[in-house]
Amino acid sequence: MGDAVSIKLSKNTEEKDEKKKPNLEELNIYTVTMNKQSLTSSTLYFQCRPEKKPVEARVDTPGGKFDKDTKCVIQVAAYGSKPAAEVATEKECKLNDGLSATLNTSSTSFTFRCPEGSRLLPVNFDKAYEGLACTKKRSIARMGLGASLLEGKSATSVTTAPPSSTETSGGSSSTEETVAAQTPVKVLPAYTFSVSEFPEKDVHVCYYCVKGDVKKQEIDARDEVCKALIEVKGVPKPDHAASSGTATFSTNKLVMAGAILISSALVMSISA
Template sequence: MVWQHPQRSALFLAASLCILWARCVTGGPIGGEAGENVQTCADKTIQLEISGRTPLVKFKCGESLIHLLPKIPPGEKGTSCFTEAACKNQGALPEGAGISFDGSSKVYTVEMTKIPTANGAAYFRCTDTEPPTRATAKECIVEVKIKGSPAISQDRQCTEAGKTVNVRLTAPTNEATFACGDNVSTLNPAAPTDVFSDESCTKETKLSTLISKATLTSGTSLEKQRHTLSISTFPEKTTTLCYKCQNSANNEACKVIITVDGTTATSTTTSSTSGARTIMAGAGGLTVVWVAALCAGALYGTTL
């Protein structure tokens, strides 16, 4: 019967919406909320992750697994880990990273104070013996994924008052990241929706009035001095944006001037091919309509 196809489609759509609704109500996001519960390594490998945004993770070993390898020096932070999942070879944690133990809560904390430039992983063994010499020794592996952040080039680091960093954005590159130094760590304007519109950084305005849908995203935690400007659509005319990295004590600043090239600069280079593209697009559109009509006919039992 002709009406069965749309009825099935409607039922399928309704069922899909119900499943999605139930997932949102009962399950929440996959993996749960991060940072609230301390995972326990009891009988199978657990995976954790640290990064510049979340530079600290915690875990526990199961009740019978009272030892952690590599051992942590008493009263100190450990800097050793295993370098592979088999936990045969030991190595050092990345520079600025360490592991500590709280005897009262039985919680281990892995923390880093410096962002590595490359991804990596560290492994630890929870065991019931020290060292685990028996073949039947119980153990559980803790894998800590270490997410690095690409280093920002020196010419995009605003580190000294009186210095100017110049960045140019030309399509198709639509993103630029810069960093404020420790001595000039405060970004001005403070609001991500605001920007200076001149090279002297004096005329403050809304970013959206200069470039539609442009956004400035600032990092958190160890990445709080890292800022990324993203542009969805380039402006028609070349536009100047300016930010100041300031010293909060004396307001001395380093300037970041971002020049965003306008689309008019490249329009003449593409005009010669636009006509051919339009013709091809039109032909392609007619083909899509024709195929869609055939599919509709097959679905509802009609013919063209």
């Protein structure tokens, strides 16, 4: 993170309340501060776990790796000053409606936003709903493709100044700017789904935009809900068996041709 983001540790100073459980007296409080804003957005993950040596890590969890004793993973969307996409390519998923997109090797990403006052489901960026029915939530890593979801600033956000990089003393452009350089009036989130490795077969990934008070159990009712369905086209792997068969066939032709030439040479030798 460098000096762009800082973490400050402090102790809980609230008065002890005997009725509250668990006791919060000895808990640590961490404050994350963005000191410099990068041009592009990123996702930060923080883990809460017991103060002991971690066991063997897993890789199919939010933030990449954490052990089985991890009690909590905190996901933070760090917005860059640059919008997630251009206004023309960013799509809105309107409530009581739907949105669809198709990704292939020529088009590897799709950016959409939820209406103001709504939120995205699932909350964890490493998960999504799978299939045309969009009812089964699972890890993106287990869908047979390499992909990620990134939250950033919508192109429809209103700010006091356009996003721009700062100039260094040497005149070169920096990829970071101070947060104070651009004060947002109203910032709306946008989500970019990007594919880095395509599956062998088509995969359907979807997300829901739901009104703030809609519970996860109520999304099937389709009331004040928008489904963003993304079809990721499969890229079949080369057929090694067919290639091997072709190579074998060519080799056999060469062997047969060689045998014919040898036979011809013997006939010519006998005739002579």
